[in-house]
Amino acid sequence: MPTQPAPRSGSIRVIVHGGAGGAPDEPEPRQAVLDRAVERGTERETPLGAVEAALAVLESDPRFNAGVGGAVQSDGVVRTDAGVMTSDRELGAVCSMPGVEHAASVARVVHSETPHIFVSGSHAVELADDFGIETGVDLLTDEKRARYEKEDPPQGGPREHLDWLATRFGSGDDQAGERSDDGGAERSEEREAPDHDTVGAVATDGETFAAATSTGGRSFALAGRVGDVPQVGSGFFCTEAGGASATGAGEDIARVTLSRRAVDFLDDGLDAQAAADRAIEEFEEITESGAGVIVLGDDGAGSAFNTDGMQTSVGST
Numbered sequence: 001m002p003t004q005p006a007p008r009s010g011s012i013r014v015i016v017h018g019g020a021g022g023a024p025d026e027p028e029p030r031q032a033v034l035d036r037a038v039e040r041g042t043e044r045e046t047p048l049g050a051v052e053a054a055l056a057v058l059e060s061d062p063r064f065n066a067g068v069g070g071a072v073q074s075d076g077v078v079r080t081d082a083g084v085m086t087s088d089r090e091l092g093a094v095c096s097m098p099g100v101e102h103a104a105s106v107a108r109v110v111h112s113e114t115p116h117i118f119v120s121g122s123h124a125v126e127l128a129d130d131f132g133i134e135t136g137v138d139l140l141t142d143e144k145r146a147r148y149e150k151e152d153p154p155q156g157g158p159r160e161h162l163d164w165l166a167t168r169f170g171s172g173d174d175q176a177g178e179r180s181d182d183g184g185a186e187r188s189e190e191r192e193a194p195d196h197d198t199v200g201a202v203a204t205d206g207e208t209f210a211a212a213t214s215t216g217g218r219s220f221a222l223a224g225r226v227g228d229v230p231q232v233g234s235g236f237f238c239t240e241a242g243g244a245s246a247t248g249a250g251e252d253i254a255r256v257t258l259s260r261r262a263v264d265f266l267d268d269g270l271d272a273q274a275a276a277d278r279a280i281e282e283f284e285e286i287t288e289s290g291a292g293v294i295v296l297g298d299d300g301a302g303s304a305f306n307t308d309g310m311q312t313s314v315g316s317t
């Protein structure tokens with residue numbers, strides 16, 4: 001996408017993505033949700049409030065792999081992860097939370113209400129509960145439950161789960177990590193529900209930035225697996241130069257700290273679109289894997305991906 005112009009100082013500008021996986025079968029309704037997420041974000045007064053509000057819309061929509069409709073792990077449970085960061089380098093992340101729809105809101109609690117940067121598992125769920133964020137939500141959609149049950153779920157301990165997932169990990173609806181240069185159309189036909197993926201947002205008020213990413217992870221990963229999304233520099237990153245949010249094969253994104261690299265390129269003087277392009281080129285050179293990234297800098301917004309698709313939306317007040 002061409003770099004979008006920067007906002008007037010004081011107005012809120014937001015860019016969101018709906019994940020870099022397969023090309024969605026029904027892009028229009030998904031795009032409408034992404035547009036609504038941007039609208040909600042721009043109603044807020046701060047970049048941090050904007051990214052949280054935008055992601056809340058996407059976390060509640062089962063079309064996306066975050067909150068309700070998140071990817072199922074090997075034990076049949078959906079666990080959510082998220083991270084947020086502001087341009088003063090304050091950050092908060094959470095991972096491995098069953099029953100928590102609004103993971104980005106819990107990450108914001110870690111960012112703004114604790115002296116820490118990362119809280120995990122049952123303690124993150126307790127933190128959410130104590131700060132009035134709903135827990136105990138049924139995140140598993142009927143479609144995902146049926147898909148998991150059809151896969152002859154593993155019994156026993158982690159070793160048996162690892163045997164089971166060896167042929168299944170990442171083969172579900174997220175399709176994260178699949179590059180678009182070899183048979184994407186064929187894969188789309190094989191997929192049962194390709195319309196789900198990780199979500200992210202970056203916002204600015206013309207002076208400061210915030211970036212956030214939220215996910216259910218990757219389909220049929222080992223129970224307790226945590227990907228790039230809540231890892232600073234990998235799934236999200238933000239400095240005075242701007243912010244970035246990544247999506248795709250989390251293990252590979254973490255290997256190159258994709259969001260950090262995108263912001264590094266902003267720091268080097270590239271505009272947002274060039275920084276996104278360069279970060280994805282570098283990611284592909286190093287990992288030969290698939291991912292996408294959105295970037296917001298002083299000059300405006302940009303995005304790039306090397307998978308079959310990544311929908312984005314940009315707007316400002």
Ligand SMILES: NC(=O)C[C@H](N)C(=O)O
Nearest residue numbers: 176198217227247248250
């Ligand atoms: N679909 C995704 O973007 C998945 C996410 N990056 C993860 O690996 O957890």
